[in-house]
Amino acid sequence: MKNFYSNILIYFSSFITKILLGTTILFAPQFVHASACDGQTIDILMETVPDTEAILEMKGEFEAATNSKVNIEAITYSLMHEKLVPSLTASTGQYDVIVVDSYWVGEFKTAGWMEPLDKMLASSSISLDTYIPSIVDINGKVQGTTYMLPLWHYIMGIVYRKDIIESEEFQSAYKTEFGKDWSFPNTLEDFRDVAIWAGKHTGLNGMAMAGQRIDPVVMEATNYLMSLGGDFYDRENWTSTIDSDASIKAANIYKDLIKNAAQPGALGANFDDVSNTIKQGEAVFGITYLFLWPWFQDPAESQVVDKMGFSPMPGGTPGLLGAWGWAIPSNAENKACSWEFLEWAESKENAYKRAMLGGQPVQSWIYQDAEYIKTWPQMELALEAIKPSLGMPIMSRSTQLIETYGETLAQILTDQMGTEEALKAAKKKMDRLTRNDPLLGK
Numbered sequence: 001m002k003n004f005y006s007n008i009l010i011y012f013s014s015f016i017t018k019i020l021l022g023t024t025i026l027f028a029p030q031f032v033h034a035s036a037c038d039g040q041t042i043d044i045l046m047e048t049v050p051d052t053e054a055i056l057e058m059k060g061e062f063e064a065a066t067n068s069k070v071n072i073e074a075i076t077y078s079l080m081h082e083k084l085v086p087s088l089t090a091s092t093g094q095y096d097v098i099v100v101d102s103y104w105v106g107e108f109k110t111a112g113w114m115e116p117l118d119k120m121l122a123s124s125s126i127s128l129d130t131y132i133p134s135i136v137d138i139n140g141k142v143q144g145t146t147y148m149l150p151l152w153h154y155i156m157g158i159v160y161r162k163d164i165i166e167s168e169e170f171q172s173a174y175k176t177e178f179g180k181d182w183s184f185p186n187t188l189e190d191f192r193d194v195a196i197w198a199g200k201h202t203g204l205n206g207m208a209m210a211g212q213r214i215d216p217v218v219m220e221a222t223n224y225l226m227s228l229g230g231d232f233y234d235r236e237n238w239t240s241t242i243d244s245d246a247s248i249k250a251a252n253i254y255k256d257l258i259k260n261a262a263q264p265g266a267l268g269a270n271f272d273d274v275s276n277t278i279k280q281g282e283a284v285f286g287i288t289y290l291f292l293w294p295w296f297q298d299p300a301e302s303q304v305v306d307k308m309g310f311s312p313m314p315g316g317t318p319g320l321l322g323a324w325g326w327a328i329p330s331n332a333e334n335k336a337c338s339w340e341f342l343e344w345a346e347s348k349e350n351a352y353k354r355a356m357l358g359g360q361p362v363q364s365w366i367y368q369d370a371e372y373i374k375t376w377p378q379m380e381l382a383l384e385a386i387k388p389s390l391g392m393p394i395m396s397r398s399t400q401l402i403e404t405y406g407e408t409l410a411q412i413l414t415d416q417m418g419t420e421e422a423l424k425a426a427k428k429k430m431d432r433l434t435r436n437d438p439l440l441g442k
Helices: 002-027 050-066 077-089 102-111 118-122 133-139 168-178 188-202 215-227 245-260 271-279 290-296 335-345 348-356 364-368 370-375 377-386 398-413 419-433
Strands: 041-047 069-075 097-101 149-153 156-161 205-208 283-289 308-311 323-327
Touching: 041 050, 041 077, 041 097, 041 335, 050 069, 050 290, 050 335, 050 348, 069 077, 077 097, 077 102, 097 102, 097 335, 102 133, 102 323, 102 398, 133 149, 133 323, 156 215, 156 290, 156 377, 168 188, 188 205, 188 245, 188 283, 205 245, 205 271, 215 245, 215 283, 215 398, 245 398, 245 419, 271 283, 271 290, 283 290, 290 308, 290 377, 308 377, 335 348, 348 364, 348 370, 364 370, 364 377, 370 377, 398 419
Parallel strands: 041 069, 205 283
Antiparallel strands: 097 323, 149 323, 156 283, 156 308
């Protein structure tokens, strides 16, 4: 009799297990509540960009599932670093989750401000294999250890008024001016010439540009540098190459466009100003962030809805690849809850929702989704732009690198120094920045 009941129990247990496993397979949510956030408040600092807007719209789902409160403090980029550092250096930080710009990665790693994530990943459904590899390289792993989950990218390229440049009138005038049929510029030099002419021909600004120091001008001008084959360093021996012929040419082309094609006040402009100039229909071209697209398509604010096109840098040359990653501060109090939020945010379900709301996806599979490309057709070219592009060097003094290049560009653009002289002086400073850097093996 005892064996009979034992067999019944075993059979019943097996039956229930199969039912549960089947349910898990058929109905498994991308995120499963683990209770670490029950009754907790999660504080996060983020930039005012479309991905943040999407998270703000979605966070109620996490709050309801975990009985928690998510406070997202969304501020402009220029204030983020100075607000983060005091929190990260305190014994207990203000933030439970942070987002890290790709050029802060070296500084944050060297300072010990980010919690390693590999142990958490080992028992998680989240896999770094889901992400675009080049983005993992700049906003995921450092020296083989995972410190971030990629959040969104800020690939840059050429945005343009397709209603203008595809018109018969524009192309006919182009042929008269340049003696050849219209085709999209295949070199940076040709692009400069077309942008300057296009501004004069249309009566608009040929370019919308962000020449404000430090970050805006560096992010924008670095595309010119990389498009011509230049870089800040030889990435084998970490000797600065910022005074190369390519670097000199890039700075001069950028200066030429600022002076002869950009909107008034471009030297003091940031990406918000570029966005507004384009949305108001006041520029033909820009070399800027693809993440601005949802704002171009907002009928409440934009005059260029369905009038914009996107292209990678001329001739498919490299541009700047930047990205942001989720990280858990090493001084966060409840790291289990912080990780639970990251798992929710980066589940396939929620990464896709964010993309459909206008975010810049970093999970490769989303770019193969027909509905996504139908909704955001310009993103079909995003991977083409990402593939050849380079990120900023991951180095301990990366913020000083940006400051050095930004100050150098300011000297060039305001005629305080000649281009070659300014870049030679910058090379000496940049060489000092890599000395004894533990992230570079020097």
